[in-house]
Amino acid sequence: MNVDDLEELADKHREEYAAVKTEIRVCTAASCQSSGALPVLEALTTGCDASDHAGCCVKQVGCMGLCSAGPLVAIAAKDAPLDQAQIYRDVAATDAPEILTSAKTGTPMERLHCPTEMPFFARQQRIVLENSGIVDPNSFKGYVALGGYHAMVHALTEMTPAEVIAEVTTSGLRGRGGGGYPTGLKWSTVAKMPATQKYVICNADEGDPGAFMDRAILESDPHRVLEGMAMAAYAIGANKGFVYIRAEYPLAVERLKTAIRKAKRAGFIGHHICETEFNFDIEIRLGAGAFVCGEETALMASIEGGRGQPRPRPPYPAESGLWGHPTLINNVETYANIAPIVREGGDWFAGIGTERSKGTKVFALAGAICNTGLIEVPMGTPLRDIIEAIGGGIPGGKAFKAVQTGGPSGGCIPEAHLDIPVDYDSLKTLGTIMGSGGMIVMDETSSMVEVARFFMEFCMSESCGKCIPCRAGTAQMHGLLDRIVKGEAGRQDLALLEELCEVVQATSLCGLGQTAPNPVLSTLRYFRAEYEQRLLEQAA
């Protein structure tokens, strides 16, 4: 298959649906499903089939972003982008007749109208999410009709592996799993390893509390991730890939399985892909939900059938990974960026974002914020824009207090720093990290000591126990925080807590322990008075 054959496949799909002028898209990603999207889908499908709605079709799609207003339904011209759609919010099955009439007549329905001119939609730049909420995640042909697999076919038939790596390097893409390691450099390291057996892994473990970017990408556009993995495998010389995903994401797993099956049937995964010498197979491995299994060495141990515990690095996975073979491990969002980079060129991607953080970033907005959901913005977007404009600010007229980024490895940013542009480096200067993209917003009613205790409790229960500083240190720090919260601690306890933070940070084996003190350190940095107020002598 070459690019022309692919175009022919896309044309066939367009012909099949030539009669469809208007799509009624129902978001059936997990969040909308939990607020009742499936009965809405059923009512719309039945209504559309039962009466005369010529030119309309009901289609299930993935996340449109504004999950807090779900279930969302969009009426749009065939394959039109989200900002050209008429979106309806908080839809119930009983609204189906009115929505169908609106689709048929083209007259918008005011009652459930969700304006796409609102900053939530207008201020985003969708690259990773360009198909989310538009493509049917279970439709292989639908993905192809939107330009899917074009980048892969182009790479396999017209580019050398070195050229693919060069494009990724030029793009400046950095790993979206949290560490921000340059993706091109990682790929070229694995490519250079002289081995006949290499692997690629997609890390879809996503254990940070409040994070759901990877889940939503896989539920909304799974072929995009497979396409990225296949190009990575071609570039580094691997013939086998694994997607490591937690079993708590059943919908993402189901859609991924369907996507793999359909891509295999179409010959896009398997032997002699696109009539080349390139063979590539993908398997899913389910994780049991341990946060530490997202750490790359623990993840590989888990795939190998062992206990999910980290091991010291070096050797890095690039040299000695799965079963001792060179292995490339990247995050879901990292792979989802590859197709547009190959399609539009590395220079195009490098033109978006900041000096050292290129492209866009997907964030999951959660907590005390009006528009909870999934957003994608260029790197360098000020935090204030994200929270106030896109996120719609704090509900209930309450004041903003802090935003937590980077999950248990990150920290809290107060109001005074909200104008900071969000990228890998600037957030580090504030004592936090961008992490994988979870953003938890807190209002004036939140106690920052309790927030620190929450994250420490999380690290304590997720510590795998392999090394003493983390196993014993997180428990001790949690105990101290608990006593501070309850007003039972003195000044010496606070000093001990700070000392323990340093020790655990410096001596733990893996990133979990090394970063566990971060939420404590950052809340101490910006909200020290809250700790002091709770100390015994103050309370007395």
Ligand SMILES: Cc1cc2nc3c(=O)[nH]c(=O)nc-3n(C[C@H](O)[C@H](O)[C@H](O)COP(=O)(O)O)c2cc1C
């Ligand atoms: C405790 C811990 C948990 C992690 N969890 C994840 C995760 O859920 N997803 C992920 O992509 N990376 C996670 N990472 C980072 C991975 O070890 C690895 O760096 C990443 O998958 C590399 O992909 P990238 O270069 O595309 O970011 C975690 C790291 C640590 C220390």
Ligand code: SF4
């Ligand atoms: S730092 Fe914690 S999670 Fe990491 S190996 Fe040590 S005990 Fe396990």
Ligand code: FES
């Ligand atoms: S899950 Fe439906 S809009 Fe996000």
